[in-house]
Amino acid sequence: MKEERCVRAALLCLGVLCCSQGLAGERARPSLHGHRERGKEGQVLHRSKRGWVWNQFFVIEEYTGPDPVLVGRLHSDIDSGDGNIKYILSGEGAGIIFVIDDKSGNIHATKTLDREERAQYTLTAQAVDRNTNRPLEPPSEFIVKVQDINDNPPEFLHENYHANVPERSNVGTSVIQVTASDADDPTYGNSAKLVYSILEGQPYFSVEAQTGIIRTALPNMDREAKEEYHVVIQAKDMGGHMGGLSGTTKVTITLTDVNDNPPKFPQSVYQMSVSEAAVPGEEVGRVKAKDPDIGENGLVAYSIIDGDGMDMFEITTDYETQEGVVKLKKTLDYETKKSYSLKVEAANVHIDPKFISNGPFKDTVTVKIAVEDADEPPVFLKPSYIFEVQENAASGTVVGKVHAKDPDAANSAIRYSIDRHTDLERYFVINAEDGNIKTIKTLDREEMAWHNISVFAVEVHKQHQEAKVPVAIKVVDVNDNAPKFAAAYEAFVCENARSNQQFITISADDKDDSANGPRFIFSLPPEIIHNPNFTLRDNRDNTASVLVRREGFSRQKQDLYLLPIVISDGGVPPLSSTNTLSIRVCGCDGSGSLLSCNAEAYVLNAGLSTGALIAILACIVILLVIVVLFVTLKRQKKEPLIVFEEEDVRENIITYDDEGGGEEDTEAFDIATLQNPDGINGFIPRKDIKPEYQYLPRPGLRPAPNSVDVDDFINTRIQEADNDPTAPPYDSIQIYGYEGRGSVAGSLSSLESATTDSDLDYDYLQNWGPRFKKLADLYGSKDTFDDDS
Numbered sequence: 001m002k003e004e005r006c007v008r009a010a011l012l013c014l015g016v017l018c019c020s021q022g023l024a025g026e027r028a029r030p031s032l033h034g035h036r037e038r039g040k041e042g043q044v045l046h047r048s049k050r051g052w053v054w055n056q057f058f059v060i061e062e063y064t065g066p067d068p069v070l071v072g073r074l075h076s077d078i079d080s081g082d083g084n085i086k087y088i089l090s091g092e093g094a095g096i097i098f099v100i101d102d103k104s105g106n107i108h109a110t111k112t113l114d115r116e117e118r119a120q121y122t123l124t125a126q127a128v129d130r131n132t133n134r135p136l137e138p139p140s141e142f143i144v145k146v147q148d149i150n151d152n153p154p155e156f157l158h159e160n161y162h163a164n165v166p167e168r169s170n171v172g173t174s175v176i177q178v179t180a181s182d183a184d185d186p187t188y189g190n191s192a193k194l195v196y197s198i199l200e201g202q203p204y205f206s207v208e209a210q211t212g213i214i215r216t217a218l219p220n221m222d223r224e225a226k227e228e229y230h231v232v233i234q235a236k237d238m239g240g241h242m243g244g245l246s247g248t249t250k251v252t253i254t255l256t257d258v259n260d261n262p263p264k265f266p267q268s269v270y271q272m273s274v275s276e277a278a279v280p281g282e283e284v285g286r287v288k289a290k291d292p293d294i295g296e297n298g299l300v301a302y303s304i305i306d307g308d309g310m311d312m313f314e315i316t317t318d319y320e321t322q323e324g325v326v327k328l329k330k331t332l333d334y335e336t337k338k339s340y341s342l343k344v345e346a347a348n349v350h351i352d353p354k355f356i357s358n359g360p361f362k363d364t365v366t367v368k369i370a371v372e373d374a375d376e377p378p379v380f381l382k383p384s385y386i387f388e389v390q391e392n393a394a395s396g397t398v399v400g401k402v403h404a405k406d407p408d409a410a411n412s413a414i415r416y417s418i419d420r421h422t423d424l425e426r427y428f429v430i431n432a433e434d435g436n437i438k439t440i441k442t443l444d445r446e447e448m449a450w451h452n453i454s455v456f457a458v459e460v461h462k463q464h465q466e467a468k469v470p471v472a473i474k475v476v477d478v479n480d481n482a483p484k485f486a487a488a489y490e491a492f493v494c495e496n497a498r499s500n501q502q503f504i505t506i507s508a509d510d511k512d513d514s515a516n517g518p519r520f521i522f523s524l525p526p527e528i529i530h531n532p533n534f535t536l537r538d539n540r541d542n543t544a545s546v547l548v549r550r551e552g553f554s555r556q557k558q559d560l561y562l563l564p565i566v567i568s569d570g571g572v573p574p575l576s577s578t579n580t581l582s583i584r585v586c587g588c589d590g591s592g593s594l595l596s597c598n599a600e601a602y603v604l605n606a607g608l609s610t611g612a613l614i615a616i617l618a619c620i621v622i623l624l625v626i627v628v629l630f631v632t633l634k635r636q637k638k639e640p641l642i643v644f645e646e647e648d649v650r651e652n653i654i655t656y657d658d659e660g661g662g663e664e665d666t667e668a669f670d671i672a673t674l675q676n677p678d679g680i681n682g683f684i685p686r687k688d689i690k691p692e693y694q695y696l697p698r699p700g701l702r703p704a705p706n707s708v709d710v711d712d713f714i715n716t717r718i719q720e721a722d723n724d725p726t727a728p729p730y731d732s733i734q735i736y737g738y739e740g741r742g743s744v745a746g747s748l749s750s751l752e753s754a755t756t757d758s759d760l761d762y763d764y765l766q767n768w769g770p771r772f773k774k775l776a777d778l779y780g781s782k783d784t785f786d787d788d789s
Contacts, residue, residue, distance in 0.1 A: 056143040057107070061115040062151050071098065071144055074105035076127040076137055086130040091123035091141070098123060098144065102130075115146040116183040148185035153245035154194050154235040156180045160250050165216060167223035167255040168355075175205065175214045175253055180235035182245075195240030199248065201231030209240075214251060223255040224292040259297035259352040262361040263289035270344075270367045272326065276334040277374035284313065284326040289346035289363055291322070298322070299349040309340030309369060326367060334373040335407055342367040377465040378404040378414050378457040385455075385471045387437065391445040391478050399428065399437040399473055404457035412459040419454040419468070427451060428473070437471065445475040446511045477513035479571030483520050484509055485579045492597065494588035495555060497548045500535075506581065507543045508567045516571030518542050523566045525578065534563050534583065546581065553585045559597070560584055 057072040079085045089100035089107065098121065100107050126139040156178060163176035184191035196212045198205065206217045214231065231251040238244025265287070272285035291298040302315050302324030314329045324344060347362035380402060387400030406412040416435045418428060427441045428451070435455070443451075451473040458466040491504040510517035522544030523529075524536050533553075537545045546563065561583040568576035586597035765776035 056120075056145055058145050058147050059109050059113060060147045061113045061149055063109070063112060068099075068108035068110050071107040071109050074100065074107065074125050074127075076105075078136060079105075079127070084130050085127050085136060086133075088126045088128055089123060090126075092121040094123055097121070100125075113146045114151075115148045115185060116152060118146065119185070120145045148188045148191055150184055150189070150191035150238060150243075150245060152183035152191075154180040154182045154237055154247040156233075156235065156247060156249035158249065160252065162252050162254070163214070164254050164256050166258050168220050168258060168260055169216050171216055171219050173216045175216065176251065178207075178212045178214065178233050178249055178251060180212070180247055180249075182237050184237065190239045190241070190244075191237055193239045194235045194237055197234050197236070197240070199232040199234050201229060201251075201253075204229055205231050205253065207233055214253075221255060222260075223257050224261065227255050229253045229255075257294045257297050258355065259293050259348060259350060259361070260355045260358060261292045262359060262363060263291040263300045263346045263348060264363050265289045265346065265365040268365060270365060271370070272367060273370040273372055274328060274332065275372045275374045276332045277376060278328050278332065280328050280330060282328045284328055284369060285367075286318075286323045286325055287315075287344055287346075287365060287367060288321070288323045289365075291348065293348075296350050297348070297352070300324075300346045301349050303345050303347075304342050305345045305364070307340065307342035307367075309342050312340060313342060313369065315342075315344060326369070332371050333407065334371045335409065338371050340369045340371070342369065373409065375462065375465060376407045378459060378467040379407050380404045380457065380467060380469040382469070384469060386474065387471065388474045388476050389439060389443065390476045391443045392480060393439060393443065395440055395442065397439045399439060400471075401437065402430075402435040402455050402457075402469060402471065404435070404467055404469070406459055412461055414457050415460055417456045417458075419456060422453040423451070428453060430455060437473075443475045445477045445513070446481065449475055451475070477516055479512055479516035479569065479573065479575055481511040481516075482575040482577035483517070483567045483569045484577055485567075485581075489581055491546060491581055491583040492586045492594060493548060493553060493561075493583055494592055494594070495553045495585060496588060496590075497551065497553065499548060499551050501548045502537075502545045503548060504546045504581075505539075505543055506546065506565070508569075510569050512569070512571060517569055519570045521568040521570075523568075525564050525566055528564065531563070533561060536563075536565060546583075555585045555587065555597075558585065 059069055059071050063069050074087050074089075076085060083103060086102045087100055087105040088102070089095070089098060094100075097109060097111050097113070098107055099110055121144045122141060123144060124139050124141050126135060127137040128135050157180070158178075161176060161178055165173060165175045178196070180194055180196070182192040182194055186192035195209050196207050197209065198207045198214075202217070204216070204218050204221060205214050207214050212233065212235070214233070229252070231253060232248055233251060234246050234248045236244045236246035270285065270287050274282075274284045278284075287302070289300050289302075291300055299319065300317070300322055302317050304310050304313065304315050312328070312330050312332065314327050316325050316327065317323075318325050324346065326342070326344075343364055344367050345362055345364045351361050381404070382402075385400060385402055389397060389399045402416065404414050404416075406414065414435075415432045416430050417432065418430050418437075420426070425441070427439060427443060428437050429440050430437045435457075437455075453471050453473065455469050455471050456466050457469070486507040486509040489504065489506055493503050497503065506522070508520040508522070510520070519540070520542045522536060522538045524531060531549065533549055535547050535549045537547060539545060544565070563581045563583055564578050565581055566576055566578050568574050584597050587595045589595055762776065762779035765772045765779060768776070
């Protein structure tokens with residue numbers, strides 16, 4: 001720092017010295033006013049001269065002295081030093097940065113200047129009369145240049161750089177160019193002359209001093225060994241000499257990957273195992289070859305190149321994990337082969353030709369796979385069975401035999417059974433020990449030609465291990481069905497038919513198989529082979545034609561003929577049946593078109609026509625229907641007067657909870673209501689229907705006198721109830737105030753106890769006070785009662 005200050009002071013002194021010399025040279029020039037020169041031979045010459053002439057002043061930047069810096073001095077030739085001339089300064093920075101002594105013309109810089117902020121200032125100077133301010137000289141413009149010093153260190157465009165270079169690049173491979181700039185004046189000295197150098201990153205990288213290009217310095221740099229490098233680059237001005245300023249930047253250089261490493265298995269042998277019960281496509285195991293390269297350079301593909309398990313196993317590549325997946329290709333059998341060996345190869349997918357000399361980019365490994373024994377279900381010798389049995393075979397006929405075995409080493413015994421869901425009618429049975437299938441019902445091919453059943457096989461000691469096989473049983477046809485007419489034929493022959501005229505063609509049908517069906521043979525029974533009316537011709541194409549043998553049929557004599565026809569099939573042995581063909585005689589016109597087949601056609605003219613007979617029959621039927629309806633309506637019962645016969649309508653039993661006021665309370669309750677609750681209204685309303693009118697209150701509702709016999713009283717009340725339309729239609733509870741006479745036990749009511757004889761003496765009630773006076777009056781002595789009466 002001390003050295004830098006000394007350099008700045010020396011430069012400042014040098015600048016001031018240069019400025020002083022320049023000003024002195026300018027001042028030596030003659031003035032513009034009153035200056036004469038003598039020429040040769042004493043001749044006086046006159047010319048105009050400038051008062052002062054200059055181009056530029058210089059001032060050094062970053063001056064830090066205590067006094068203002070003298071930039072220069074202005075002086076006019078007309079200035080005689082008497083102080084009448086005043087110097088004026090104007091322009092950029094005048095009065096702020098630059099000030100002038102208006103008497104002496106000295107210009108000083110009052111502030112520290114920075115060339116990097118502003119390199120020069122343009123000013124204007126003028127000399128005027130101090131008293132009148134009249135310009136004595138025209139204004140003149142000059143420039144003050146700020147002279148540069150080395151006060152700015154170099155700066156890089158970026159504080160940090162990032163660059164990539166492929167690994168194993170040749171020496172001198174360009175990585176990146178870094179650039180620094182210096183704010184100092186590049187045209188003045190070496191302040192802005194930069195030189196680059198590397199501070200960190202040797203011996204891997206180097207930098208060009210003039211350009212800043214970073215290059216590789218070592219060959220075969222391996223990314224797998226070291227991927228990232230940190231390099232520090234310095235830029236120094238003053239051409240790199242002592243005293244120059246410097247700046248640094250950091251460069252992070254990453255080695256990019258190339259495919260320079262082959263895949264490599266970490267072990268020479270892989271051991272795997274798989275159950276024999278595994279299904280094709282199931283994963284057995286995984287192998288992985290390591291490749292230190294990354295991206296597509298590290299992609300590995302796996303394949304099986306040798307081994308006795310090439311047909312049983314396959315390998316695929318899992319590109320997410322870069323593993324080889326060994327999968328089962330076919331079903332295994334532990335009892336057949338217990339182990340397999342595979343030779344698996346791992347190879348790079350993308351190979352760089354530049355590094356092909358590094359060796360084959362692949363590796364191999366041996367994979368040994370052991371097959372594990374599994375508890376397998378029984379296995380049938382065939383995937384399916386097809387048997388044949390003749391229809392109508394006797395029960396117990398052997399259809400066929402299925403066989404299964406235990407594939408395990410234990411070779412357990414097998415038991416067989418039929419899946420009853422496939423043999424709902426139970427036509428067959430199977431021997432559980434040997435697998436023989438037999439019939440237990442007679443089979444009919446015409447009912448069911450094929451029977452499809454399923455047979456189970458299970459191990460005796462392991463019921464959960466079972467196998468299932470389909471069994472198709474074909475019912476072989478036997479000629480057990482005779483041929484018949486193919487349809488219900490009805491033939492018609494004209495009365496005017498000619499001899500040997502064909503009037504119908506018949507065919508036959510046989511339920512048996514084609515081997516026991518056609519060809520059909522048609523013939524007439526032997527007993528009517530010489531039938532005088534009709535004859536039969538076999539067409540030998542499973543059809544036959546019926547022909548008229550004679551002429552002159554008459555519907556009046558016979559309108560229907562029955563012709564038996566014998567049909568035989570081609571089975572072994574052949575079967576035949578006799579079928580009857582109905583032949584009706586009809587009337588036809590001259591062209592043979594059918595007109596009528598009714599036998600009554602010739603006798604209808606003598607009576608009524610068919611339409612008339614039908615009309616008569618229709619009228620008779622209608623009359624019969626009318627009679628039946630009339631009788632039915634006459635016998636119909638009338639509707640009952642009461643609509644709701646099933647409804648039990650009775651008088652309601654009324655409950656009263658009024659207790660009364662005691663012996664003295666004779667007005668609280670009307671005892672008459674006990675005789676008949678509806679007696680107040682004078683009648684009992686019906687509950688089911690609304691009466692059309694109301695009867696007047698019946699007089700008989702009053703209590704009967706003691707003289708009336710109870711039988712007569714009850715009969716009277718019954719008669720009144722039967723004749724009262726407002727009373728309920730059913731038996732109901734009737735309330736009678738009179739209890740009757742002649743009871744052995746006597747009356748239980750206390751209402752009339754005052755009028756009956758009693759052996760009890762109630763005279764003592766007279767002595768109980770006024771509160772019992774009513775009781776004493778009711779139950780007093782008989783004498784007292786008689787006297788009162």
